[in-house]
Amino acid sequence: MGKGYKGVPCVYCLERKAGTADHVIARKFFPADKRDDLPKVAACAECNNVKSRLEHALTAIMPFGAQHADADQALAMAEPRLTKNRKLHANLAAGVAYSIRSINGGPWQTEMTVPVDHADIEKLCWFIVKGLAHHHWQVALGPEHSVRASFLSEAGRQRFDPFFAGAARAKVKQDFGNGVFAYEGVQAQDCPELTLWKMSIYGAEVGGDKRAKGKRSSMIYGISAPKAWLATEMLMSILGQ
Numbered sequence: 001m002g003k004g005y006k007g008v009p010c011v012y013c014l015e016r017k018a019g020t021a022d023h024v025i026a027r028k029f030f031p032a033d034k035r036d037d038l039p040k041v042a043a044c045a046e047c048n049n050v051k052s053r054l055e056h057a058l059t060a061i062m063p064f065g066a067q068h069a070d071a072d073q074a075l076a077m078a079e080p081r082l083t084k085n086r087k088l089h090a091n092l093a094a095g096v097a098y099s100i101r102s103i104n105g106g107p108w109q110t111e112m113t114v115p116v117d118h119a120d121i122e123k124l125c126w127f128i129v130k131g132l133a134h135h136h137w138q139v140a141l142g143p144e145h146s147v148r149a150s151f152l153s154e155a156g157r158q159r160f161d162p163f164f165a166g167a168a169r170a171k172v173k174q175d176f177g178n179g180v181f182a183y184e185g186v187q188a189q190d191c192p193e194l195t196l197w198k199m200s201i202y203g204a205e206v207g208g209d210k211r212a213k214g215k216r217s218s219m220i221y222g223i224s225a226p227k228a229w230l231a232t233e234m235l236m237s238i239l240g241q
């Protein structure tokens with residue numbers, strides 16, 4: 001373990017002491033030759049375990065919806081994982097559906113959809129928002145802050161997108177692994193703990209969300225804000241729950 005990760009507060013809960021360095025975006029999302037220079041933060045064993053379980057499930061399922069440049073490579077990585085994981089395999093077999101659709105008026109294509117638990121993706125992105133805010137801007141998000149991540153309807157996206165183009169204290173745009181995990185973040189000028197994120201994993205489109213009826217999106221939006229701040233509740237309500 002590298003220096004500076006042991007004994008400091010866990011970036012995810014700020015309550016327990018860290019015992020390990022956690023990759024904010026897990027190495028196993030990436031092919032072996034694209035795992036360098038991924039951001040790391042200090043994490044406690046409990047947070048690390050919860051996050052690992054989510055990563056384990058999602059790295060076996062999400063590649064089946066991959067749309068990024070190396071989608072075939074991602075799929076090849078996922079197949080053996082899925083075979084090893086019987087419960088996921090059974091869920092997948094039960095939930096696979098085929099549909100036919102035309103993208104932007106192009107030829108009709110058969111498309112496979114797989115059952116992905118939105119709650120798992122949103123929970124993992126809750127960790128990732130905290131990790132990235134700390135990694136880029138040393139923002140510590142604890143019990144005094146609200147953090148939420150979710151897929152958004154078109155109306156929700158329109159509310160948040162202007163902030164990424166506007167004035168900010170800091171902005172970041174990154175793409176790890178040629179589209180495996182791409183994100184943009186923006187930090188509010190007058191409040192360092194107010195951060196806004198859009199993230200996509202494998203460019204995979206996820207649909208069927210109750211808040212985004214019939215619409216699919218590859219973007220997960222995330223936000224952090226101080227609980228004491230007046231507009232926080234309103235912002236969090238756009239992200240649902």
Ligand SMILES: [Zn+2]
Binds near residue numbers: 015016045046047
């Ligand atoms: Zn923790």
